[in-house]
Structures are given as C-alpha cells and as structure tokens.
Amino acid sequence: MQHVHAKHPRFWTSSRPTNHQDVGDLHTEEDEEPPADPYHSVPGSDTEVDNGVQPAFIGPGNNSFRNYHPGLTGQPCNANGDFLPNGTRPEPRQPKPPDDWSPYSSCLEFELADFIYTRSQISAANLNTLLELWAASLAGWPGGKPMFGSYKEMYRTIDNTRVGDVKWQSFTVKYTGDVVANPVPWMHDEYDVWFRDPHEVVRNMLANPEFANDVDLQPFHEYNTTDSTRRWQDFMSGDWAWRQADIIAQDQDCFGSTFVPIILGSDKTTMSVATGQNDYYPLYLSIGNIHNNIRRAHHNGVVLIAFLAMPKTTREYASKDEFHRFRHQLFHSSLSHILKTLKPGMAKPEVTPFRDGHYRRVIYGLGPYIADYEEQALLTCIVRNWCPRCLAYRNNLDNDDALHRCRDHAEMLITEFALDALWNEYGIVGELVPFTNDFIWADIYKLITPDILHQIIKGAFKDHLVEWVEKYLRLTHGDSRANEILDDIDRQIAAVVPFPGLRHFPQGRHFKQWTGDDSKALMKVYLPAIEGHVPPEIVRTFRAFLEFCYLMRRNVLTEKDLDDPDEALARFYRYREVFKTMGIITTFSLPRQHSMKHYKQLIQLFGAPNGLCSSITESKHVKAVKKPYRRTNKYHALGQMLLINQRLDKLAASRVDFESRGMLRGTCLSTVLNRLANSWLGDEDQPLASASIDESQGDCEDISGPRVEAHVSLARTRQWNRATAIVALADELHIPNLPDLVRAFLIGQLYPEDTRDPTEIPYLKYPRYEGRISIYNSAISMFYAPSDPSGIGGMRREYIHAAPTWRQNGPCYDCAFVITDPELQGMHGMDITRMLCFFSFKSEGICYPCAVMQWFDRVGDEPDEATGMWMVWPSFTRDHQRNLAIIHVDTIFRAAHLIPIYGQDFVPPEIAPCHSYDAFNGFYVNKFVDHHAFEIAY
Incomplete structure (x- = not known):
C-alpha cells in the first residue's frame, strides 16, 4: 500500500367523544396506455387549459420535464363549477383581519395553548398549577392577567376552533347472519366504530395552504432532460393515476377536473400496561396529490380518520371459522360505511376550494392501501401464504409466469367454483366481499402497495x-x-x-x-x-x-x-x-x-415506494395513538384519545391558518420586543434579537428550510476550557507539528493556484498565525437527504463530534466524508477522515472555520466484493507518523460511519464503542448506515 504525505481537498460548497351517531346495525353486501396529447382544451372553451403549469413542464431542479394528462387537467373554475379563462385570478374571499386570532385573544394565548397541549403535553393538574403560578407572578402588575384561568378554559378555547374541525362520529355493528340453535356470545355483541367524515378531511387537505408547493393537480409522466428516460418519484408520476384518469376522462362531464386518489392505511397496534393489553386498530387517510415528503413528514398529510372494531371472544370460539369470517367481513363493511360520503364525488365532479384560492372540479377515486402482508391478505380476501397480487401457487411462489389477480377474474371464479376449490386452487376466501366492490373503478388487487418495512x-x-x-x-x-x-x-x-x-x-x-x-x-x-x-x-x-x-x-x-x-x-x-x-x-x-x-x-x-411504506402508518401510531393513550387516565381511554386527537388537529390547523396570513413570524418574545422597540425608537423595520436555543438535544433531526446539497458550519458555542492558541492546542492534541499544519492550510487558502507541496515552499515565505483560536466540540452538517427522515424540503441535520469527552462515555472523534475531487462521483471524489478538533481563527480580517483531522487510505480502487463496502485504514507518512492535515469545514460533506473489519478473531468484551476506531486497524465505510450514505458510496 502506497502511503501519501498529504491530500489537498478543493474548496466545495455546497376524554370524551363528540357527536355520537348510532347508525344501527350495518348490513353490507392492465390496459395499454394511450399516447398523451400535450395540447388540450376544456370542452366548450376556446382557451387553452391553464392550471399553473404547461403540459410539458421543466421539473424540479430543471433536470426533468413532464407531460401532463390531457383529460383531467385541474382547470380552475368558479364556485358554480364554470371553467375560468387563462390567467384569471382567484375569486376574492372574505378576508380575516390580520389581528384576528379567534378563538384565541392573542398570539401569546395561541402559542401558550399550542406549547402546553401539543409539545409539553402536561397533565391537567400540572397545568392548573402552572397557571396559578403565572397568576401569582402577575398579581403585582397593574392590569396583569394570565392567559387562561384554568385548564378547562384553555381546553374550551381549543374546542371552539372552527378551522379544520371534523367531528368524531360512531356507528354500531353486529352480526346479522344465520344464528345457530345455541348462539355464541359474539353473535349478540355490538361493536362501535368511531370515525371522522373522510370527505371533510379530504376537503381540508386540499385547502391546506401548508401544501402550497407540494401538490400535483394532474397525473403526469416525468423524463430526464438529458436522455428523455422515464423517472418516478411522487404518486401522481406513476402509471396507475394516469390510467385511472384515462377511464374517468371518458365521461365528458369529468373533463378538466382534478383527480384526487384516496390513500388509506391501517395497522393494529398494542399498548401493554400493568392493567393488561390494550389493542387499537387505527385507520389513516392521505391523498395521492401531495408529495411523498409531505406524507412521510406527517405535516397533516396523513390523518387519523377511524378506530376500527376488534371483536374478541372466548378461547372456545376464537379459532372457529365462523368467527374469523365475521371479523374479516366486519373490517370490509366498516370501511365501506366510513367511505360512503366520498361516493357521490366518485361518479360526478364536485366543486372544491383549493389552497391557492381557486375552486376546482374534483373527482375522487380509491387509491392504494398501505398495509403489511397480513393486512393485505385481509384486504384482498385471500388465504394466508398466497400472494395478494398474483395467482402464483402458494407452494411455488417463484413461478414467473403467474398471472396478476383482478376483480373481474376473481368474481368469475367465485361464480363458477365451489368454496373449497377457490380456497385450495386459487387462494380465495369466497365468502368474503372486499370493501372496494362498493366503489366505482376500484379493484383491491391493483391497490396493494410495496411494503418495505414489514415485508x-x-x-x-x-x-x-x-x-x-x-x-x-x-x-x-x-x-x-x-x-x-x-x-x-x-x-x-x-x-x-x-x-x-x-x-x-x-x-x-x-x-x-x-x-x-x-x-x-x-x-x-x-x-x-x-x-x-x-x-x-x-x-x-x-x-x-x-x-x-x-x-x-x-x-x-x-x-x-x-x-x-x-x-x-x-x-x-x-x-x-x-x-x-x-x-x-x-x-x-x-x-x-x-x-x-x-x-x-x-x-x-x-412512484417511489418510500411514499407508500407501512413505516408511515407505524410512525403515525406514536403521534395518533401511543402518546394520546399515555395522556389518558386509562379508563375508557378511547373516548379521551379521540378528543386529544381532535384538539391536536385543531391546533395544527390554527397554526397553518395564522402562518398563511403572516401572523406568526418569529417568537412571541421577539414580537413583543420589536413592538416595544418600535414604540421607543419609532423604527418599525429594526427587529431585535430574541433568546433562542441553538443546539439540538439529539445528534440528528429533520429540518425545514431551503434546499442545499450540503453545508457544514461550526457549532455556535465555543469551549471556554480548551486551548486558546495554536501552540497550546498542539500540546493538548499531542501534535507537535500543528503550527506547520496551520501554515500549510493558510498557503492553500491564500495561494490556491500554487500546486507545490507545502514542504517545498521556503520557510520564510510561510504565512504565520500566532493569535487566538476558538475550539468547538462539534460541527453541524445540513444536507439534502429526501430518502431518509427529513423535513418537508428533504433537508436533514446531523452533528459531527470531535470532543475529548462526550456524554460521560469517553472521547468522541467522528469520521467524515471530505470532498477531494468534486469532478468525480461517489467515493472516487471523496476521502474518509477522522475529526480530531474543530477550531476557528481570524487572519487578516478573514475568519477560517477549520478541522484538524487524520486521513484514511482506501484499500483498493473498488469496494469489497463480498460486502459491497469500501475498505479503509488510517493513513501514515513514510516515517510512520499519523497523516494529519487541517482543512476548511467547507470541504466536509457529512459524517461517515466506519465499522471494524473484525475477521475471524473474537472481539474482547472490554472493547467499548468509543474506543472502536482506535482498537482496530481496518474498517468498512458503512454505506448501510442510512440511505444518503448508501447513495454516496454506492
């Protein structure tokens, strides 16, 4: 292995239910794609369709273009459903005053309620104590008055919110089949299903201004501008939405409408507590128009709409076929009843207000269903161990010639074959009727989604x-x-x-x-x-x-x-x-x-599977089920959970409403300080800084903000107990030649065109720095990683540590990817380094944020054949000294994770994680640590 003296990275930037309705007993019962026409008009209009984009549209990042569906175009209309000419502005609606915080009296009152109920989630008793302390603190102030007198007053204010208000309802279901001579208990039991009107939920989502830049109004095909190859990302870029639009557009009354696919998801979840096991069966709803990043981030893009019934019986009857069929049909009948308010909008367009102020004619359709395999078998009414999408025999699922299932074929089989033949030869449970049979254009076999998490x-x-x-x-x-x-x-x-x-x-x-x-x-x-x-x-x-x-x-x-x-x-x-x-x-x-x-x-x-994965519903459980359950008194908890969810949704809707009207800028403190400053200084344009928390408590988090490929900056808090000069830092890090490394760094910054090795430059021409330095224990890396948990814009933030002690677990000196040749892709243009210290200094008026680090050398020019991961080891000079350098933080891309090459020798039990980088000689660059790292190193 050839050792290198130094590497020169290039600069790189980069508890009560409401509105109970007892409905009573519930009684239930791949085409070729046509060529797209890039030019289209609304029937009866001489104007070209204008929905904010043209049929051929340069996509995000200007590296793609789109062909939009010529039939369902999302054309704006008026409140009566009449299409508008091009360029027509939205109809003016009754504006709210900029100081209308109703039902709250002020910004402070809303922020307090949102903080207490949504973020801190303190109990009612503790809330009363807090409000009493607040009242006591204001007692000596003239006119001093707390925002809320008690927890009941705050809850009542939240309940009075009308924005995004969709009440919970319920209906009762019971068995209505043939009753045996000695009826079993479950045949007489009644089961409550709680739900919210999905029609109103969808209308709220379409009108939500938070989704202003993340909604697709038309199905489209997207292509790369370089080679015109097809690409898939968000749901409306897929073929299913396009083909559904082809079917719907055959009705001339639907031409020019907006297609809104309804995406559902369900998954049982369990809370085990000392009093026993509590099971819940939540049902979630989203729409296919919003982008995948919105659905994954849960910014009201995935909404809890129901808690389904979970019938139980004694051990004697739990394994009986009759009880299993009842439970399964109860599931389908409940879904059909919950979704029935969407039926009229599936057959005839309805006029709906959108988030951009326009009205549009909307046509609904049942879209894909997010579920794990067990749920997929229930949805498609198939026998376990069969495939819900194809007819491959259960003992030969690797058969590549199996045909795909479809509704027409299944109904024909049910008509022609006996139940036992359906079960054994086709894996169909003939007694069950899928809920999709009650809806137009819906085929459950074609709505099964890829499930990365559970499958x-x-x-x-x-x-x-x-x-x-x-x-x-x-x-x-x-x-x-x-x-x-x-x-x-x-x-x-x-x-x-x-x-x-x-x-x-x-x-x-x-x-x-x-x-x-x-x-x-x-x-x-x-x-x-x-x-x-x-x-x-x-x-x-x-x-x-x-x-x-x-x-x-x-x-x-x-x-x-x-x-x-x-x-x-x-x-x-x-x-x-x-x-x-x-x-x-x-x-x-x-x-x-x-x-x-x-x-x-x-x-x-x-489209991309990460927008329809069951990880979305599983993580939603935490916010919609698990946390609300912990806030209840555990007695008849469901009713309390419904109310908690409704209040959380109202607070979220109020925040979106206030933000869209420009009423929430900065913090309450900054608003008050600016107002006071304006009254004192008479300058309304001079904002004052407010106190804020800078550092995150976690090592990584999703963030909102503008999209940048990557950016690294030092932490804002310097370490006061560390070295304040280069010589002192050299002693602290045990790097005697650190002053020489600083000079070499300055040469690279001041004379970037000088290609000589720093050792060849006369010593007297070296730039010197002998001033003060600031030491930092970490740097903050922000980068675009939409495949990982990230903010709405796909941005993620993580911390790269270089600290002698970290969380009382020993030293923490992280590794990182450093850009050494931006012209090359992946690991060919990057190197691995280990961060030993972050510091900054100012020379000749320029501030230099830097890192002291050790290089790693790659083992070979390609990844390891067996594991697919690059191998590296620490780099040393010819005189067996660590190969160290100082680099500008702008050359750092993000943190890297290394795993030792353990080999066949057993690992001593005393090896701690904090010593892993020092205890082994060779490492794998772990491309599986997250999806962004995989894309870098793949």
Missing part, C-alpha cells in the same frame, strides 16, 4: 435471513460453539461506534421484543458482524438483499435505477440457495420474499 425489513430480513444464520451456526457447529459465535456477533454489534440516527445495541441483538426500528437498525450493522463466521455465499446473500432494500428507498427512480434492483434481486435469489443446499430451509416459497418480484411494476404504478 422486507421485518419479514425477509429479520424473520428469515437472520434466523437462518442462527440455524446455520447451530447445524454446523452445535449449540455450544454456536452460542459462543452468536455472543461474539453480539459483541461486534455492541462495539459499533455511535452515529447520528443509529440505534445502539449494548447487548447485541439478544433481546426478545423487536420493533420495526430495531430491525432497521440491525440491518445497518449486521453484515460486517457475521463476516468471518459464515460462508462467503451467505455474506453475498445479505449484501444483495441489503442493496435491493436501499435501492428501493431512493426518492427518485429512473429506468436505469429499476435495472439495478433487478440485478441485486437476481444475485439474492442466486446466493440464497446456499441455505437450501445446507438443509437450513426446504423451500423459498415465502410471500414476503416473493413480494420483491413485484416491486418494479409497483414503482411504475405508484
């Missing part, structure tokens, strides 16, 4: 592959030796260095209760831990599987991007045969692994 991560990865590795070890080495190896794998996982957003496993993976977050975290660190303990074919199996998963999570996928997952999937199928050869498993006919075959087609239909 792939929790299913194929954790439940299959990880378990197969343990079976392999026990089969090969016996239980005793296998336990030793598994303990070593756990120690390797526990020794991994912390990283922003990475869940730590202090005891490895040896715990019983797994969540989706646990499975996602294990995926990021598992591959290097098993290398050396399993054959290379198993390592390659995991690599192919992980690469398929991460490729599927890309925010934008092109035709080329769809070829890469196919190649990874082919490798996965090829290498996984090792498990069958070794006798660990007899068949790969597994529905969750089989579902991976359908992902390419599902992307073409629905």
